[in-house]
Amino acid sequence: MIPLAIIVLLAPLAAFTVVIFLGKRLPRGGDWVSLTAIFGGLAISLGLLLRMIFSGDPNFGAAWQFDWLTYGDTVFRIGINLDAMAIIMLVVVTLVSALVHLFSVSYMKGDVRYSRFFSYLSFFSFSMLGLVLADNLFIIFCFWELVGLSSYLLIGFWYEKKSASDAAVKAFVTNRIGDFGMVIGLALVLGAVGTLNLKEVIGAVEVGRLSGGMLTAAGLLLFCGAIGKSAQFPLHVWLPDAMEGPTPVSALIHAATMVAAGVYLTARIFPILTPEAGQVIAYVGGFTAFMAATIAVAQNDIKRVLAYSTVSQLGYMIMALGAGAYTAGFFHLVTHAMFKAALFLGSGSVIHAMHHSLHKVHSHADPQDMRNMGGLRKHLPTTYKTFLLATIALAGVPLTSGFLSKDAILGGTLAYARLHPGNWPLVFFGFGAAALTAFYMFRLIFLTFFGEFRGGKQAESHLHESPRNMTIPLVVLSGLTFFLFYTLPAFNPTSPEGGWFARAIQEPVKAYEAVHIPAHETSAPELGMVEEHGLTPAPGTIAHETEAHGSSAAVHDAHAEHEAHVEHSSHLIAMALSIFVAGLGIWIAWLTYFKWVINPATWQQRLGVIYRGMFNKWWFDEIYHATVIKGSHVLGAMMVWFDLKVIDGIVDGSAWCMRQWAFISGWFDNTFVDGAVNGTAGMVSIWGRLARLFQTGQVQRYMLVSVLVLAILLLLKM
Helix, strand or coil: CHHHHHHHHHHHHHHHHHHHHHHHHCHHHHHHHHHHHHHHHHHHHHHHHHHHHHHCCCCCCEEEEEEEEEECCEEEEEEEEECHHHHHHHHHHHHHHHHHHHHHHHHCCCCCCHHHHHHHHHHHHHHHHHHHHECEHHHHHHHHHHHHHHHHHHHCCCCCCHHHHHHHHHHHHHHHHHHHHHHHHHHHHHHHHCCCEHHHHHHHHHCCCCCHHHHHHHHHHHHHHHHHHCCCCCCCCHHHHHHHCCHHHHHHHHHHCHHHHHHHHHHHCHHHCCHHHHHHHHHHHHHHHHHHHHHHHCCCEHHHHHHHHHHHHHHHHHHHHHCCCHHHHHHHHHHHHHHHHHHHHHHHHHHHHHHHHHHHCCCCCCCCEHHHCCCHHHCCHHHHHHHHHHHHHHHCCCCEHHHHHHHHHHHHHHHHHHHCCCCHHHHHHHHHHHHHHHHHHHHHHHHHHCCCCCCCHHHHCCCCCCCHHHHHHHHHHHHCCECHHHHCCCCCCCCCCCCHHHHHCCCCCCCCHHHHCCCCCCCHHHHHHHHHCCCCCCCCCCCCCCCCCHHHHHHHHHHHHHHHHHHHHHHHHHHHHHHHHHHHHHHHHHHHHCCCCCCHHHHHHHHCHHHHHHHCHHHHHHHHHHHHHHHHHHHHHHHHHHHHHHHHHHHHHHHHHHHHHHHHHHHHHHHHHHHHHHHHHHHHHHHHHHHHHHCCCCHHHHHHHHHHHHHHHHHHHC
16 A cells, blocks of 8 residues: 555656646646646545445554664654545545646636646645655654645745735745744654654653653644644634635635645644643634634625635634544544535636626626625526535535534534533634534625626626536535535434444544553542442442552543543534524525625624624734734844944944054054164164274274273273
């Protein structure tokens, strides 16, 4: 299986290399090279998935490693981890990417950089597949950054538009903020356990080499990367602006690939997340889910509604993982990928038709504004039907995959709140977001596909369905919203239990429990559960924990039984409530935007600042601009002032002082040192001139002077 996985990984890289260098010289811009690579990878991935399903082995998979770097006695090993989660993600990534490739053939037709677009798609697919297959946190981070780079290239593909280039930079920089925390987390883990291999890290946590506050900090720091990549609060602001890229890019980034990377990473590190880290993660996800849903309610751009919907659904997944609903969180990642990709590609089909019709009548109306649409179901029947199916799934209507996964998340969150009192805000976030999701999605349906076309009769005459290679992906993806694809061989429209997915993705054991929850420990709540379930503790066991531990197994069995009972009852309650809130949201949207019994303008006025907050995205961009961006500018100006006035002042002051010292030193040197030297030389010169009077060179004179001096000495002696 490993050779097949390597082919799936490297095929898009080979396609990228060929198309980026030779695309313009190949027929059709070389799009067929990228299509062949990704569809080939999809075929192999589906084969691996079928082998996994029919094997019936919950541990199905394979692993492969090789020595990458050797430093002294340290060997750094990397490789491929092809387990059930990786295989399912391979199918999700290659399926969505393949259909986006096919959709792009018509959508991007005539673009001046057509071949470059397909090369970027292949590079993005390679980066995401590498992230999925890596068995090492460091290699995951490497592909993580490649995903960020390729998304930058795709979001800013139409770089001549300032809004597109700005959105690409915003996405890139915002993700780097989260990645900074992730790097610190990687360093912390490496320093504590000496490895970044996922299995080895989990094993090290099990034996207590990383525990307590350090383990909590490591989990949250690694999660920082997911906050950026999966657009969680407060780093969610980049994703809606990424709509400036071509619509196929929106489907690729916002459905199953880039934004799913953060959820995938969180699922991978799930075994090392402490309860404290999980609680923080759950609240980040829950708040993001509700907050983004409130914004989506008030948006008029069809792609922005879907973008904030993606932020909200990612919040659902993160909340589930934080609350311990591991299978539900990953299940929603898979189901959401299908119907959200269908919705984004469907919006591309709508925009394609709107742009064509408005262009024909030379209208400058916004082809993405739902207020310019209406009645499109008559002109785009396939797009309408597939869009409606995907919307029903996203709203969580029974018999759809979205109902199964969303109900599992809501049930898991409700159980978490019941087992951990004080966490009821998570329940409000979950069910509140579910109601808003049903409302804003059917608002989109009614404004776009029902009523009369608001773009004018002349423009309406030019509306037509998209080409077949744009509608085929819609049909495939919307068909995959049917619940049966995820519950086989069981026919269970209320739960994935008993199906292949639930068997393949089972919640792993928390690694920290091996250190923090010894088998002999029992707590007061556990004692209460023992009594509640009619278990009679033997004398001297629970009352005296230091004695025989025979009852601890019974206590933990009772605890597990109690949790199972709470989870089962929570699932039933959540199912009923989720159907109710979804129906309520759809009903209000029907009254407001189909029957027009409720006047939206009136309610917008009544809600006042609340509506303005939703419409203006709660002013997050403005707040960041006023604080972070302007703060950075102010800090930069302060640093410039400090550099010019203080640092340069010190340097310039030092130079002035040195100049003054040099002047004094020069004056002293010229006046005293040179004066002394020159004075000595003058005295020597004078003495020399005097000496020259006696130094004539005549021997006779020397003898005469000598005789005279001798005579004088004799006279003085006498």
